[in-house]
Amino acid sequence: MSKISIPDRILLFLTALVSGYxxxxxxxxxxxxxxxxxxxxxxxxxxxxxxxxxxSFEILKEPVIxxxxxxxxxxxxxxxxxxxxQEYHLLYLFFSMGGLxxxxxxxxLAPKRVATLALIIVHGISGIIIFLLPIIIxxxxxxxxxxxxxxxxxxxxxxxxxxxxxxxxxxxxxxxEKINALLPKLLFLASLGFVIGLSLE
Amino acid sequence: MKIIRKELKFxxxxxxxxxxxxxxxxxxxxxxxxxxxxxxxxxxxxLTLSLFLTIAGTTILNMVFxxxxxxxxxxxxxxxxxxxxxxxxxxLLMGTIMCLIGLILAFMLSLLYGILIFAGILFxxxxxxxxxxxxxxxxxxxxxxxxxxxxxxxxxxxxGSIDTIGIMFALSILLWIxxxxxxxxxxxxxDYKNAGIPTFPSKYGFKNTRMVIALSSxxxxxxxxxxxxxxxxxxxxxRLLAILSAGLLGLAIMSVLKPSExxxxxxxxxxxxxxxxxxxxxxxxxxx
Numbered sequence: 001m002s003k004i005s006i007p008d009r010i011l012l013f014l015t016a017l018v019s020g021y022x023x024x025x026x027x028x029x030x031x032x033x034x035x036x037x038x039x040x041x042x043x044x045x046x047x048x049x050x051x052x053x054x055x056s057f058e059i060l061k062e063p064v065i066x067x068x069x070x071x072x073x074x075x076x077x078x079x080x081x082x083x084x085x086q087e088y089h090l091l092y093l094f095f096s097m098g099g100l101x102x103x104x105x106x107x108x109l110a111p112k113r114v115a116t117l118a119l120i121i122v123h124g125i126s127g128i129i130i131f132l133l134p135i136i137i138x139x140x141x142x143x144x145x146x147x148x149x150x151x152x153x154x155x156x157x158x159x160x161x162x163x164x165x166x167x168x169x170x171x172x173x174x175x176x177e178k179i180n181a182l183l184p185k186l187l188f189l190a191s192l193g194f195v196i197g198l199s200l201e
Numbered sequence: 202m203k204i205i206r207k208e209l210k211f212x213x214x215x216x217x218x219x220x221x222x223x224x225x226x227x228x229x230x231x232x233x234x235x236x237x238x239x240x241x242x243x244x245x246x247x248l249t250l251s252l253f254l255t256i257a258g259t260t261i262l263n264m265v266f267x268x269x270x271x272x273x274x275x276x277x278x279x280x281x282x283x284x285x286x287x288x289x290x291x292x293l294l295m296g297t298i299m300c301l302i303g304l305i306l307a308f309m310l311s312l313l314y315g316i317l318i319f320a321g322i323l324f325x326x327x328x329x330x331x332x333x334x335x336x337x338x339x340x341x342x343x344x345x346x347x348x349x350x351x352x353x354x355x356x357x358x359x360x361g362s363i364d365t366i367g368i369m370f371a372l373s374i375l376l377w378i379x380x381x382x383x384x385x386x387x388x389x390x391x392d393y394k395n396a397g398i399p400t401f402p403s404k405y406g407f408k409n410t411r412m413v414i415a416l417s418s419x420x421x422x423x424x425x426x427x428x429x430x431x432x433x434x435x436x437x438x439x440r441l442l443a444i445l446s447a448g449l450l451g452l453a454i455m456s457v458l459k460p461s462e463x464x465x466x467x468x469x470x471x472x473x474x475x476x477x478x479x480x481x482x483x484x485x486x487x488x489x
Contacts, residue, residue, distance in 0.1 A: 023444065024437035043444035050448065050474065054467045064455070 004056050008184040015188045016049040022195045030083070037079030038198075044071045045191055052187075057180045060164060063107040066119065069164075070103055073126035073157055076194070080133050080150070084142070095125070119165040127158025134197065146200035153193025160186040211281040212295065215264050216257035223477060228252040228351030230480040231370055234432055234487045235359025244310065248358055251306035252351055255318050258299030259325050259347075265293050266330050274392040307354075314358040321350030338399040345378035369428035370483075376421035377476050380414050384469035387411075388462065411460055415453035418472055422446040425479045434486035442482060449475050 004012070019042040027035045048069060051059050059065050074096045082089045099122035106115035134151035137143045160183055166173045174182075232248050264271065264282050268289065271277035281287040300322055308315030325347035333340035349371035356367035379401075386393055386400035387407060393400050401410045422445075429442055452471050456464045 020441055023441045024435075027437065027440065039440050039444065043440075043447065046441075046444055047448040047451075050471065051467075054470050054474075055463065058463070062455075064451075068451075 004052065004184070008181075009053055011184040011188040012049040012053045015184070015191045016046045018188075018195050019043075019045045019049070019191045022198070026195065026199055030079075034079045034082050037075045037082065041072050041075035041079065042191075042194070044068055044075070045187065048072070049187060052184070057176075057183070060167075066164070067100070067104055067107060069161060070100060070119065070122055070126075073123060073130060073154065073161065074100065076154065077126040077129040077133075080130060084133060084137055092129075096122075099125075116165045120162055123158050123161040123165065127154055127161070130154025130158070143201045147197050149193040149197035150201070151193075151197075153190040153197065156186045156193065157190040160190070208287075211287050212261070215281055215287070215292065216260050221253070221256045221260060223473070223480075224256050224348060224351050225249070225252050226477070226480050227370075227374060228256075228355035230484045231352035231355030231357075231367065232359045233355075233484045234366065234370070235356050236487055244358070247306055247310045248314075248355060251303045251310065251318065252355070254299045254303030255307065255322055256351065258296045258301075258303060259322050261292055261296035261299065262326050263330050265289060265296060266326070267334075270335075270396045270398060273396040274389065276389050276392050311358055311361075313362070314354050317350055317354035317357055321347045321354065323347075324350070335398060338401045338404045340399075341379055341382045341401075342375075344382065345375040348378045349374040366428050366431050369424050369431065373421045373424035373428060373479075374476075376417045376424060377472060379417040380421070380469060380472040383410050383414050384465055387465055407460070411457050411465070414465075414468065415457050418449050418453045418468065421472070422449050422475070425476075429479075429483055429486070432483070432487065434483070438482050438486040442479060445475055445478060 023039060023042050023046070027038055030038065048065075051065070078089070078092060078096055081092045099118070102118045103115070103122055106118045110118075131151045131154045134143065134147045134149075134154075138145065138148055163174060163179045163182070167176055167179065229249060229252075232245070264280060268282045271280050272283040277283065282289060282292055304315065304319060304322070307318040324343055329340055329344040329347060333343055352374055353363065353367045353371040356370060357363050360367070383401050387402050387410060390400075390402055394403060401413060405413075422442075426439075426442060426446060430439060449468075449471060452464070452468045456468045
């Protein structure tokens with residue numbers, strides 16, 4: 001595992017800063033449960049950025065971190081679903097809980113491939129929701145153009161999650177070094193997309 | 202000019218700039234949290250200067266009294282006093298003058314503030330360094346009390362009295378300090394052993410020390426959480442603090458369940474960062 005470069009450390013610091021700013025100033029406008037979901041999503045984004053800065057990419061070997069990181073797209077998509085498609089919230093909440101449980105169980109008990117598959121499915125579906133929902137909402141004229149940035153952020157964070165999960169394959173999509181080099185950039189751009197998109201929705 | 206620059210460089214390392222900076226920040230945070238008029242330039246400058254002088258002076262005096270220990274430890278043997286770069290008498294004089302000027306300034310600002318600063322110096326030099334450090338591993342508790350004094354003193358200067366919020370803030374620092382010292386005790390276990398300094402890991406073992414670190418980290422975050430809540434900061438600040446506390450808790454649990462040098466040192470770094478951010482949040486939240 002490669003060490004984190006200074007520019008990447010700065011990007012991780014900015015990720016935590018931008019997300020922290022939104023946690024302090026941006027969440028008051030939402031209903032209780034949406035605030036909770038977004039707090040979890042941005043909170044884990046902050047902690048992930050700090051952990052990566054402190055422990056470097058080695059921390060990604062810890063199964064608990066992989067499970068924790070899944071909360072980012074899941075919590076964010078849950079918040080969006082509750083806000084814009086409330087009738088599907090309960091259904092999606094059950095899917096999220098089931099998904100998390102399956103990731104947790106397979107990470108510790110199942111073969112690598114099964115664990116990775118579970119991770120890709122959960123990351124993929126939540127990522128698609130974060131990516132597509134803003135587009136649908138925008139085309140319906142409910143939100144501003146900037147809300148599309150949330151979708152961009154969702155796409156980026158899911159890409160990061162999926163790339164990381166393929167590291168467990170014998171032949172990953174990209175080499176570990178390349179994925180590690182991409183990760184801080186993806187996290188920063190995703191957090192920026194989320195914060196600008198949600199602030200100006 | 203070159204000699205002065207060199208001397209200043211030695212003294213800069215002797216005051217442990219990061220530690221002094223963080224303690225100074227806690228004192229300033231305590232003051233600003235009182236929502237006293239920060240625009241009062243004289244009071245604010247007096248607080249900053251008196252805190253800096255007493256904290257830095259105390260640190261220099263500690264190095265004077267611990268010079269024989271420092272010489273026996275690989276980590277500290279290159280410090281200016283044990284390596285002979287700074288004379289003992291000179292450092293003793295410098296540390297004493299800094300503490301005295303800082304104390305006079307503190308008493309000029311307020312009697313209660315001065316007493317607290319004086320108590321901090323007394324606990325650190327006399328109780329912690331001279332009387333207990335070489336005798337018991339529990340000495341860090343007393344070192345913790347002196348470390349907690351700047352934030353309590355800062356708040357007391359602002360409010361005019363010692364209040365519950367100040368005590369909670371002080372408690373958070375008191376509980377944070379074992380995380381700091383015990384991590385070093387484990388990282389440099391042999392150093393401390395060679396120097397004959399009793400530490401928690403040498404007396405109670407690594408496993409129990411990790412447990413104490415985890416518990417004190419959690420205690421520190423609870424204390425600062427209560428302090429900030431009582432201060433009435435907006436929900437946004439509390440949310441962010443809760444997030445960071447969750448990270449601290451997670452890391453503390455990890456250090457107990459899956460102990461390793463990397464996790465221990467990571468917890469130490471995170472706890473320091475946590476305290477720094479908590480102080481900044483309190484400061485910004487108090488003025489916004």
